[in-house]
Amino acid sequence: MSAATAHAVAAAHAGHHxxxxxxxxxxxxxxxxxxxLGLWLFFISETFLFGGLLAVRFFLWGxxxxxxxxxxxxxxxxxxxxxxxxxxxxxxxxxxxxMKTFSRGLLATAxxxxxxxxxxxxxEWGLFPAIYQGHLTPWDNVYGAVVFAMTGMHAxxxxxxxxxxxxxxxxGRQGHYTPQRHWGVEACAIYWHFVDLVWIFxxxxxxxxxxxxx
Amino acid sequence: xxxxxxxxxxxxxTVALVLAVLTIIEYVAGVYWxxxxxxxxxxxxxxxxxxxxxxxxxxxxxxxxxx
Amino acid sequence: xxxxxxGLVRGLIGQAxxxxxxxxxxxxxxxxxxxxxxxxxxxxxxxxxVLGVIGFLIGVGALTDWAKWTxxxxxxxxHGPPVGKPAWVRYFSVDYNHKVIGIQYGxxxxxxxxxxxxxxxxxxxxxxxxxxxxxxxxxxNTLLSMHGWAALMAILLGIGGMANYLVPLMLGAEDxxxxxxxxxxxxxxxxxxxxxxxxxxxxxxxxxxVYPPLSVIGSVGYQFVFYSIFTLGLSSVLGSLNLIATIxxxxxxxxxxxRMPIFCWAILATSMIQLTATQLIGLAFxxxxxxxxxxxxxxxxxxxxTPILFQHLFWFYSHPAVYIFVxxxxxxxxEILPVFARKPLFGYRWIALSSLAIALVGFLVWGHHMFTSxxxxxxxxxxxxxxxxxxxxxxxxxxxxxxxxWGGRLTFPTPMLFVLGAISVFLIGGLSGPxxxxxxxxxxxxxxxxxxxxxxxxxxxxxxxxxxxxxxxWYPKITGRMYNEAMGKLHFWIMTPAxxxxxxxxxxxxxxxxxxxxxxxxxxLGVEFGHILVTIAGFAIAFSILIMIYNLLHxxxxxxxxxxxPWRSRSxxxxxxxxxxxHSFAAPIAVVGEPYDYGLPNSTYIRMAGAAGDD
Numbered sequence: 001m002s003a004a005t006a007h008a009v010a011a012a013h014a015g016h017h018x019x020x021x022x023x024x025x026x027x028x029x030x031x032x033x034x035x036x037l038g039l040w041l042f043f044i045s046e047t048f049l050f051g052g053l054l055a056v057r058f059f060l061w062g063x064x065x066x067x068x069x070x071x072x073x074x075x076x077x078x079x080x081x082x083x084x085x086x087x088x089x090x091x092x093x094x095x096x097x098x099m100k101t102f103s104r105g106l107l108a109t110a111x112x113x114x115x116x117x118x119x120x121x122x123x124e125w126g127l128f129p130a131i132y133q134g135h136l137t138p139w140d141n142v143y144g145a146v147v148f149a150m151t152g153m154h155a156x157x158x159x160x161x162x163x164x165x166x167x168x169x170x171x172g173r174q175g176h177y178t179p180q181r182h183w184g185v186e187a188c189a190i191y192w193h194f195v196d197l198v199w200i201f202x203x204x205x206x207x208x209x210x211x212x213x214x
Numbered sequence: 215x216x217x218x219x220x221x222x223x224x225x226x227x228t229v230a231l232v233l234a235v236l237t238i239i240e241y242v243a244g245v246y247w248x249x250x251x252x253x254x255x256x257x258x259x260x261x262x263x264x265x266x267x268x269x270x271x272x273x274x275x276x277x278x279x280x281x
Numbered sequence: 282x283x284x285x286x287x288g289l290v291r292g293l294i295g296q297a298x299x300x301x302x303x304x305x306x307x308x309x310x311x312x313x314x315x316x317x318x319x320x321x322x323x324x325x326x327x328x329x330x331v332l333g334v335i336g337f338l339i340g341v342g343a344l345t346d347w348a349k350w351t352x353x354x355x356x357x358x359x360h361g362p363p364v365g366k367p368a369w370v371r372y373f374s375v376d377y378n379h380k381v382i383g384i385q386y387g388x389x390x391x392x393x394x395x396x397x398x399x400x401x402x403x404x405x406x407x408x409x410x411x412x413x414x415x416x417x418x419x420x421x422n423t424l425l426s427m428h429g430w431a432a433l434m435a436i437l438l439g440i441g442g443m444a445n446y447l448v449p450l451m452l453g454a455e456d457x458x459x460x461x462x463x464x465x466x467x468x469x470x471x472x473x474x475x476x477x478x479x480x481x482x483x484x485x486x487x488x489x490x491v492y493p494p495l496s497v498i499g500s501v502g503y504q505f506v507f508y509s510i511f512t513l514g515l516s517s518v519l520g521s522l523n524l525i526a527t528i529x530x531x532x533x534x535x536x537x538x539x540r541m542p543i544f545c546w547a548i549l550a551t552s553m554i555q556l557t558a559t560q561l562i563g564l565a566f567x568x569x570x571x572x573x574x575x576x577x578x579x580x581x582x583x584x585x586x587t588p589i590l591f592q593h594l595f596w597f598y599s600h601p602a603v604y605i606f607v608x609x610x611x612x613x614x615x616e617i618l619p620v621f622a623r624k625p626l627f628g629y630r631w632i633a634l635s636s637l638a639i640a641l642v643g644f645l646v647w648g649h650h651m652f653t654s655x656x657x658x659x660x661x662x663x664x665x666x667x668x669x670x671x672x673x674x675x676x677x678x679x680x681x682x683x684x685x686x687w688g689g690r691l692t693f694p695t696p697m698l699f700v701l702g703a704i705s706v707f708l709i710g711g712l713s714g715p716x717x718x719x720x721x722x723x724x725x726x727x728x729x730x731x732x733x734x735x736x737x738x739x740x741x742x743x744x745x746x747x748x749x750x751x752x753x754x755w756y757p758k759i760t761g762r763m764y765n766e767a768m769g770k771l772h773f774w775i776m777t778p779a780x781x782x783x784x785x786x787x788x789x790x791x792x793x794x795x796x797x798x799x800x801x802x803x804x805x806l807g808v809e810f811g812h813i814l815v816t817i818a819g820f821a822i823a824f825s826i827l828i829m830i831y832n833l834l835h836x837x838x839x840x841x842x843x844x845x846x847p848w849r850s851r852s853x854x855x856x857x858x859x860x861x862x863x864h865s866f867a868a869p870i871a872v873v874g875e876p877y878d879y880g881l882p883n884s885t886y887i888r889m890a891g892a893a894g895d896d
Contacts, residue, residue, distance in 0.1 A: 034458045034530050036274055041522045041556060049560040052594060056568075056579070059590055063250075074241050081237060085230035088268050092226060096219040139576035142585035148577065149568065167351045176353050186270075193268040200260045204253040208244025 032183055039187055043194050046157075050198045053150050057205050065210035066136060066143035069123060073207040076119040077199065083112035084196040091189040094172070097179045106169045109192065113162045120151050143213070150202055157195045164188045229267040236260050286366055288341040288374030289471070295340020296333040296472050303329030322501050323574055330476055330508040337472035342375045343465045358460065361863050375468065377460035380861055382467050383446025384759065387752075389470060390438030394745075395826065397431030400424045402823050404800075409816040411804045421800035422486030423502075429489025430477055430506065433602075436740065437517060438470060439748045440609045444524055444548045447755070450854035450861065451542040453870040453887065454531035459523050466523065469516035476509035488798050490595060493580040493588045497572050504573065507566040514559045517605075521552035521559075528552075535872030540886075542852050542876055543632055547612025550636035554601045554643060562598035565591055589656050596647035603736070604643040607707075607743025608636055611678055613751045614700050618682055619877045620850050621697040622689025626877035628681045635674035642671050652720050653727045661720045668718035675711060679704070690880075695769030696848075699750035702777040707742025709784055710735055728798075731791030738784040749776075749829065756833065757843030761860040764840060768832040775825035783818035786811050851876060851886040 090105025092098075121127045124147065126134015136144040168188040171177065177185055240256045243249070265271045284290050307325040338344050346356040358377055362368040371381055372388075404424045407416045416424070445463065449456055457463045483502030487495045496503045528549050532541070568579045569591065578584025580591050619626040626632065648656070648664035682704060691697070713735040716722050726732065749772075756764045790808040802808060846855040853870055854861070868890035878884035 030530075034526055037530060038459055038462075038522060038526050040271075040274055041525055042518075045518050045522065045556045045560055048557045049564055052561045052564045052597075056564075056590065056594070059593070060579070060586060070241075070245065074237075077237060078234070081230070081233055084233075084264065084268055085226060088226045088229075089223060092219070092222045096222060098219060101223075138571075139578070140584070142578050142581075145572075145577035145579055145584070145586070149571070149579075171351075171353050174353055190269045193264055197261055197264050197269075200257050200264065201254075204240060204244060204257055208240065208248055208253050209250045210248070 028181060035183055035187070039190065046194070046198075049153070050201070053146075053153060054201060054205055057146050057150060060142045060146055061210060063210045064213045065206070065208075066147060067212045068136075068147070068207055070207065072119060072123040073203065076116050076123075077203045079112050079116045079119065080196050080199050083109045083116065084193055086112065087189050087192045091185055094177060094182050094185045095179055099172075102172060102185070103169065106165050106172070110162050110165045110169070113158055113165070113192075117155055117158050117162070120155050124151055147206060150206060154195070154198055154202060157198070161188075161192045161195050164191060225267070229263055233260055233263060236263075286374075287370060288468075290373075292337040292341030292468065292471060293475070295336035295338075296475055297336075298340075299336020300329040300333035302336070303327075303332040306332075323504065326501050327504050327508065327570065327574060330505060334469075334472040334476070334508070334512050337475070338465070338468060341468050341471075343468040345375075346461050375464050377456075377464055378863065379445050379449050379457045379460070379463060380759075380865070382463050383442050383444075385442075385467050386438050386445055386470075387442025389474075390435050390440075390442050390748075391830070393431055393435035393438055393474065395830075397428050397435050398823055398826065400428035400431060402819055404428070405816045405819045407800060408802075409809075409813050411802055411809055413801055416800065418800045419484055419486060422488075422798065423481065423484045425798055426485055426488050426491075426506075427477070427481055430510065432740075433489065433606075434470070434474065434477065434513060436606045436744050437513065439744065440551065440605070441467065441470075441516075441520055443544075443609055443613070443748070443751055444520075444551075446759070447751075447854065448524060448527060448545055448548055449531065450857075450865055451545055451852055452528065452531055452536060453533045453853045453866060453872070454527065455865060457523050458526035458531055462519055462523050466516045466519040469512050469519075473509045473512040473516070476505045476512065480505035480509065490599070491566075491569070492595075493569055493572065493591050496569050497580065504570055507570045511563050511566055514563045517555045517559045521555035524548055524552045525556065533870055533872065537872075539630060539633065540872055540874075540876055542616060543626060543629065544609070544612040544616045546633040547608045547615075547636050550640040551605050551608045553637075554605050554640050558598040558601040558644070560598075561594050562602075565594035565598075568594070589651070589654055592651050592654055592656075593647070596650045597644075600647040600650060601640070601643040603739065604639050606740055608639060610703065610743045610745075610747030611707075612636065613747035614682060614703055615678070615685075616852075617696055617700045617750055617754055618685045619879050620848050621692050621694070621700075622685055623879045624685060624689040625875075625879055625881065626681070627684030627687075628677070629875075629877060631677050632681050635677040638674040639671060642667060642674070646671060649718055649723070652723045665718055665720050669715055672711070672715060679708070679711075694753075695764070695766060695773060696750045696754035698770065698773045698777075699746050699753065702773060702780075703742050703746030703750065705742075705777070706738055706746055706780055706784070709781070710738030710740075710742050713738065713788060726791065728796055729791040730795040730797060731788045733797055734784045734787030734789075734791060737787065738780075741780055741784070752829070752833070754848070755854075756836070757847050758854060758859045758861065760837045760840070761843060762836055762840030763843045763847065764836045765832050768828055772825045772828045772832070775828070776822050779818040779821035779825070783815050783822065786815040786818065790815070851879065853887050856887065856889055 086105045086108040088105075090102050090109065093101030093103075093105055123132050124134070124136075126132055126136065136147055138144050138148040165188060168184050171184060172182075236256055236259055240253060240260075243252055243256065304325045307321065307328045308319055311319050311321060349356050360378070362371050363374065371378075372385060376382065376385075404416065404421050407414055407421055413421075445457070445467075448454075480502040483500045483505065485491075485496075485499055485502035485506060487499060487503065491503060491506060528541070528545055538546075568577070571577045572579055572581065579586045580588045615626060615632050645667040646664060648660050649668045652661055652664075693701075713731070717726060717732060717735055753764055753769055756762075790806075790811040793808050793811070794806050795802055795808045795812075802812075843859055845858050848855065853866075856870075857865055857867075866889075870890070871888045872886065873888055874885045876886050878886070
C-alpha cells in the first residue's frame with residue numbers, strides 16, 4: 001500500500017476538481033486511488049445486500065421456483081449484457097480520446113438500461129395488464145414476494161445507474177473529462193457493471209434453478 | 215494510437231461475445247439440465263470476466279497511468 | 282445572525298416539509314386513483330418518513346456540493362469556521378473538518394445516551410415494585426423498546442465520535458479520505474433520531490429486536506423505527522467505508538499498519554463489520570416494512586414465509602453489531618493503559634489481530650440468539666462452538682492488558698480509573714457469556730433478566746466505560762483545558778460500584794425467574810428486593826453521568842490550561858497543540874519507531890518535521 005504524502009493528503013480534500021495550491025498531478029492520482037477504493041468498498045457493502053436477497057430466495061424457495069416467462073428472462077438478461085458491452089466501449093472511447101464512441105456508448109447503455117427496466121416492469125411485474133398479463137403479485141404468496149423484492153431492489157439500482165449515465169454524458173459533452181482524467185466516467189461505468197454483475201447471479205436464481213411450481 | 219484503440223474495442227467485443235455464449239449455455243443448461251451447482255459455476259465465470267475486463271478490479275492494487 | 286443560518290434548523294424545517302409532502306403526495310395519488318378511503322396511514326407515513334429524511338439532507342446542505350458536481354460546478358473545500366458568522370455555528374451546520382464532525386458525533390451520542398438512559402430510569406422505577414404503579418403495560422413496552430434503540434444509537438454515535446476525531450489525528454493524516462461523505466454520514470443521524478422519537482407518539486412494543494409477527498401487526502410506529510434504523514444503518518455503512526479508506530490510504534510515510542496506534546486497528550475491525558453486516562438489518566427492516574405495506578408474505582406462514590427468516594437476517598447484523606459496539610472500546614483500553622502504566626503495550630500484534638479475529642468469527646455466531654426459535658436442531662451445536670471460540674481472542678486481549686499492567690508504574694487519574702473499571706465490568710459480561718452460549722443453560726436462561734445483566738455488562742464494559750475514559754482522556758486535547766479531577770473521580774466511584782450492583786442484580790433476578798420485557802412480576806418470585814437494588818443503582822448511574830456532563834461544561838470555562846501533552850503520550854495527536862488547530866499537522870510527520878515503547882531509553886515513535894528528533 002503506497003502511503004499518501006501529507007502534502008497530497010492536505011490537497012486530497014478537493015474532490016475531482018483539484019486544489020490549486022498543491023501539485024495537481026500528485027493530488028489527482030492520490031484522490032483517484034482513494035475514490036476507487038471507496039467505490040469498491042461500497043460494492044462490497046452492496047454485495048451483502050444482494051447476497052442477503054439471494055439467501056432469502058434460497059431460504060424461502062429451496063429447490064422450487066415460480067413459473068416465469070423464460071423468453072423474457074433471456075431477453076432482459078441479454079439486453080443488460082449488451083448494455084455492459086456498450087458501457088465498456090464508452091469508457092474505452094474516453095480513454096482513447098474517441099468522444100463519438102464515448103457519447104454514443106453512454107446513450108446506448110442508457111437506452112438498453114431503460115429497455116431492461118421496462119422489461120421488468122411490464123413483463124415480470126405485469127404492471128400494465130393492457131400490454132402483458134402478469135400472473136405474479138407481491139401479496140399472494142412468497143414466490144411473488146421474493147420476485148418483486150429481488151427485481152425491485154435491482155431495478156432501483158438500474159434506475160440510479162441511468163440517472164448517473166445522464167449526468168456523466170452531459171458533463172462529458174461539456175468537456176469536463178479528458179482521456180487522462182475521467183474518474184466520473186470510470187465510476188459510472190464500474191457502477192453499471194456492478195449492477196450487471198448482480199443480475200448475473202439473480203438471473204439463474206430467479207429463472208433457472210429449481211423445479212417450477214404452478 | 216488508432217491501433218491501440220481498435221485493439222481495446224476488439225477486446226471489449228470478445229469479452230461480450232464470451233459472456234453471450236456463456237449466457238446461452240446457461241439458458242440451455244437451465245432448461246434441460248438445471249443443476250444449481252453448474253448454473254452457479256457458470257454465473258461465477260461470467261462474474262469473473264466482468265470483474266476483470268469491465269470493472270478493472272486490478273486497478274485497485276496496480277499503480278498505473280491516470281484514468 | 283438569523284436562526285436560519287444554522288444548518289440544523291434548516292434541516293429540521295426541510296424534514297417537516299418533506300414529511301408533509303409525502304403525506305400530501307400519497308393522499309393525492311389515492312384521490313386521483315379513486316381509492317377509498319382517501320387517508321391511508323401506512324403508505325402516507327412511510328412516504329413522509331422517506332421524503333422527510335431527504336428533505337432534512339437538502340435543508341442542512343449535506344447534498345449541496347454533490348448536486349453542484351452533477352452540473353459541473355467546482356466546489357473547493359472551505360477550511361475554518363464559516364465566514365461572517367460566530368465560530369460555534371459550524372457545529373450546527375455541515376462542516377467538513379473531521380474534528381468538528383467528531384465533536385458533532387460525540388455530543389449527539391452523549392445526548393442520545395441521556396435520552397436512552399432517561400427511558401430506562403422511568404421504566405426501571407415502575408419495576409421496583411410488583412403491580413403497575415404509574416405506567417400502563419403498553420407504555421412500559423414502548424419505553425423499553427425506545428430505550429433499546431436510543432441507547433444503540435448513542436453507542437454508534439459515540440463510536441463515530443471517537444473514530445472521526447481520533448483516527449486521522451492518530452494516523453498523522455490531515456483529514457478523512459472523503460470529507461463530504463463524512464459530513465453526509467453524520468447528518469443522516471439527525472433525521473434518524475427525529476424518526477425514532479416520532480415513533481414514541483404512535484407507540485410500538487416489540488423490543489429493539491422488532492420480531493414479526495408482532496412488528497407486522499403493531500402500530501404504524503414500527504414504520505418510523507424501520508426507516509429510522511435504515512437511515513442510521515446507511516450512516517454506519519458510509520462512515521465505516523470512509524474510515525477503512527482513511528486507514529488504508531491516508532497514512533504518512535513510515536506509518537505501517539503494525540505501527541498504527543492500536544485504536545486504529547480496533548476501528549478497522551469494527552468498520553469491516555459495519556460496512557457489510559449492516560446491509561442485512563436494513564434488508565430485514567425493509568422486508569417487514571413492505572410486508573406491512575403490500576402484504577408481501579416473507580414472514581407469514583400462510584403465504585409460505587416464516588418469521589425465523591427475519592431472525593436470521595436480523596441477527597446476522599445484530600450479533601456482529603455487538604462487536605461493533607465493544608471493539609472500539611476495547612481499543613481505547615489498549616490505547617490508554619500503556620500511557621498510565623508507562624510500559625510498552627503487551628503483545629501489540631496479538632491485540633491488533635485479535636480484533637480482526639473477533640470481527641471475523643463474529644460473522645459465524647448469530648444463531649446463538651435463536652436456540653429457542655425452533656430452527657433446525659443440528660444448527661445449535663455449531664453455533665455454540667463458534668460462539669465459545671470468540672472467548673479466545675477476547676481472552677488474548679485480557680491477558681495482554683494484564684501483561685501491560687504487570688510491573689508498570691501505575692498512576693490513577695480519571696481516564697485510567699475508567700479503563701480499569703471497564704476491564705472489571707467487561708469481565709462480568711465476558712464470564713456470563715459462555716453460560717448463554719451453551720445450549721443447555723441458554724434454554725433455561727433465554728429471555729430472562731440474566732441476559733439483560735449479561736449484555737449490559739458487555740456494553741458498559743466494552744463501550745460506556747471506555748467511552749467515558751476516552752472523553753476524560755482526550756478532553757484536554759479537544760478543549761485545551763483540564764477537566765476537574767475531583768469531580769471525575771466522584772463520577773467513577775459512584776458509577777462503578779453502582780454498575781456492579783445493577784448488572785449482578787439483573788443476573789440474579791434473572792436466575793430466580795424474572796423475564797425480560799414484562800411490566801410486572803409475581804411477588805412470589807421473590808425478586809422485588811433485587812429490583813429495588815437494581816433501580817437504585819440505575820438512578821446512581823444516571824446521577825453520576827450528570828456529574829460528568831456538568832464537569833465537561835464547567836471545565837471548558839474554568840479548567841486549568843492543559844498544554845499539548847499532559848499525559849506524556851507518544852501518540853501523534855499529543856505532539857501538536859491543544860486544542861488542535863484547523864490544520865492539525867503544520868508539517869508532515871515521519872514515523873521512525875514503535876508506538877508503545879514507553880519507558881524504553883532512546884525510543885522514538887514519530888518525528889515532527891523541523892523539530893529535533895526526540896519525543
